[in-house]
Amino acid sequence: MIGRLEGLKSYLLPQFLIDRDDYRCIRCEVCARQCAFEVHWYDEEEDAVFADESKCVGCLRCATLCPTNALVVRHNPTQHPPNANWTREVLQNIYKQSETGGVLLTGMGCDTDYPIYWDRIVLDASQVTNPSIDPLREPMELRTYLGAKPDALKVGRKGGKPSLETRITPQLKLETPIMFSAISYGAISYNACESLARAAAEAGTYYNTGEGGLHRNLYKYGEHTICQVASGRFGVHADYLEVAAALEIKIGQGAKPGIGGHLPGEKVSAEISRTRMIPKGTDALSPAPHHDIYSIEDLAQLIYALKEATHWSKPVSVKIAAVHNSAAIASGMVRAGADIIVLDGIRGGTGAAPTMIRDNVGIPIELALAAVDDRLRQEGIRNRASIVVAGGIRSSADVVKAIALGADAVYIGTAALVALGCHVCQKCYTGKCNWGIATQDPYLSKRLNPEVGARRLVNLLRAWSHEIMEMLGGMGINAIESLRGNRLRLRGVGLTREELDILGIKHAGA
Amino acid sequence: MKRIIPREEYCIGCRLCEIHCIVQHSKSRNIIKAFKKERRPAKRVEVEEHGHVSFALQCRHCEEAPCITACLSGAMQRDGVSGVVVHDSQRCVGCWTCILVCPYGAVRRDGEGKKVVGKCDLCPDLEVPACVANCPNEALVLVEE
Numbered sequence: 001m002i003g004r005l006e007g008l009k010s011y012l013l014p015q016f017l018i019d020r021d022d023y024r025c026i027r028c029e030v031c032a033r034q035c036a037f038e039v040h041w042y043d044e045e046e047d048a049v050f051a052d053e054s055k056c057v058g059c060l061r062c063a064t065l066c067p068t069n070a071l072v073v074r075h076n077p078t079q080h081p082p083n084a085n086w087t088r089e090v091l092q093n094i095y096k097q098s099e100t101g102g103v104l105l106t107g108m109g110c111d112t113d114y115p116i117y118w119d120r121i122v123l124d125a126s127q128v129t130n131p132s133i134d135p136l137r138e139p140m141e142l143r144t145y146l147g148a149k150p151d152a153l154k155v156g157r158k159g160g161k162p163s164l165e166t167r168i169t170p171q172l173k174l175e176t177p178i179m180f181s182a183i184s185y186g187a188i189s190y191n192a193c194e195s196l197a198r199a200a201a202e203a204g205t206y207y208n209t210g211e212g213g214l215h216r217n218l219y220k221y222g223e224h225t226i227c228q229v230a231s232g233r234f235g236v237h238a239d240y241l242e243v244a245a246a247l248e249i250k251i252g253q254g255a256k257p258g259i260g261g262h263l264p265g266e267k268v269s270a271e272i273s274r275t276r277m278i279p280k281g282t283d284a285l286s287p288a289p290h291h292d293i294y295s296i297e298d299l300a301q302l303i304y305a306l307k308e309a310t311h312w313s314k315p316v317s318v319k320i321a322a323v324h325n326s327a328a329i330a331s332g333m334v335r336a337g338a339d340i341i342v343l344d345g346i347r348g349g350t351g352a353a354p355t356m357i358r359d360n361v362g363i364p365i366e367l368a369l370a371a372v373d374d375r376l377r378q379e380g381i382r383n384r385a386s387i388v389v390a391g392g393i394r395s396s397a398d399v400v401k402a403i404a405l406g407a408d409a410v411y412i413g414t415a416a417l418v419a420l421g422c423h424v425c426q427k428c429y430t431g432k433c434n435w436g437i438a439t440q441d442p443y444l445s446k447r448l449n450p451e452v453g454a455r456r457l458v459n460l461l462r463a464w465s466h467e468i469m470e471m472l473g474g475m476g477i478n479a480i481e482s483l484r485g486n487r488l489r490l491r492g493v494g495l496t497r498e499e500l501d502i503l504g505i506k507h508a509g510a
Numbered sequence: 511m512k513r514i515i516p517r518e519e520y521c522i523g524c525r526l527c528e529i530h531c532i533v534q535h536s537k538s539r540n541i542i543k544a545f546k547k548e549r550r551p552a553k554r555v556e557v558e559e560h561g562h563v564s565f566a567l568q569c570r571h572c573e574e575a576p577c578i579t580a581c582l583s584g585a586m587q588r589d590g591v592s593g594v595v596v597h598d599s600q601r602c603v604g605c606w607t608c609i610l611v612c613p614y615g616a617v618r619r620d621g622e623g624k625k626v627v628g629k630c631d632l633c634p635d636l637e638v639p640a641c642v643a644n645c646p647n648e649a650l651v652l653v654e655e
Binding site for chain 2: 023024026027028029030033034065067068436441442443446447448449451452
């Protein structure tokens, strides 16, 4: 033992301060009952509610539920000595590690200020010479299909009527080009999984199981489920493959490219153990690589094994983290037989990742998407796979820009969890999510009523779909598929020549 | 009649139902005044908790209500129109037999005087009772039976 891990005086400052308005506080103790981090408590002698701010994670559960709005949770304004190099975050991280000797852990997506290209891209609109369309008066098509498209269509005649002679490979039908990202049962609660499943079924889209297997109660949503096969192969069995609408091989994840997963044994409850097919209470370790995939040829073997196992009845997707040479890898993935390729950018979320990995590995999704779409077009194989992008899609405008850059559809993970109540406090890895999402504690997970959750998610998809229609209409386009890869409708603002070249768009004014 | 059905699987034990019940049955119906200035009325709903199992319980408005049968003075009656078991404080003599016989423990002493008991009245002034309307997780639902 080289360091003493316990018993050190902590130099960490509370990240948040809690102001309690004594006039408003009615001592109802809702805050005390709702905080899993045990920040608030009522003192009978003083007839007052106190707070231990050092435990506060800023999830705002207390402030949201306080019936008199007596609570203000604010970032601790205490200043460290001004220093552009040794910032507050840097110092606090070092204090933390000097006290624990551990790897810094975090949850959700990268929160550092790399450029967000979505915010540097603007959309076009029709004026005078080409009419815009009012989606409230005219039909507007958001439906899209994911899967390999044939190089050409051969139409013959049968009994005097035209008939399609080309065999179309299996496709996923999306009523709106937005799906829910892979989030495993284990990373999130059963109720959160059920919310996603029900919402996907109701909205005519898909959610993804992540690598946690599929709980038997959710098999009924199989037609709207993309089942993931990842490096740990948790919960993968014949029925699991059979029930899915599509299968996804997960190679990498945007939040932690090159890193495996680790679900701590404490979270492996009886239900999770049954679903993942591992002993109760044991750690679920996903290796960093698939131990049977060391080349594109190996990937092809797994793709075809899965297709064969499911009688060629469903598309197979391959997901990678967006990294420096994504374009070349994506080309290999398509040639290996992937029907859908998923790119997960640096801002993609996770239940737990080492902070240094999350914040320093990978590339922004906008650049990866543009590079991959370009490469597949240059090679003449763009039609052989659909492109789905994930990692940092925050609004309907991001969706529209992604599709214009070349995506067929997007995955939303963080945005979906926010709709369920997530406040992005990034403490998913503690298992104490006060919003009942990233937890397996029965006391906490019941806080998310899946009926309420599904309704909130469906509302979000409906709202975004309406906005997408408005934006399409404004550009005089009446179908989402007509926008795909239509980069002429995009312009960059404040971007360098190099960035514009990679994104394949002109600067505003040009 | 209208009934409030608790859903144990979604009750989060926050007790906001109790808080809003108190406000609704207070003199001012102002949350801060009700809790800090006025005589605080008894809550008509109570969250029962054991570990992570919890649910909010209020008067079930029983079809054969023991409290009505037991009432000496006829203060506890069934409303002919709504079917709700209501309490008339003018007639109440404060014997509290209703409190003793209620199998749910849903009748409570209310107030400083001896006479009055408090129990769920399904918030006659509101379309949706305060506890149902303010449950953050829809763990209380109002159904028409």
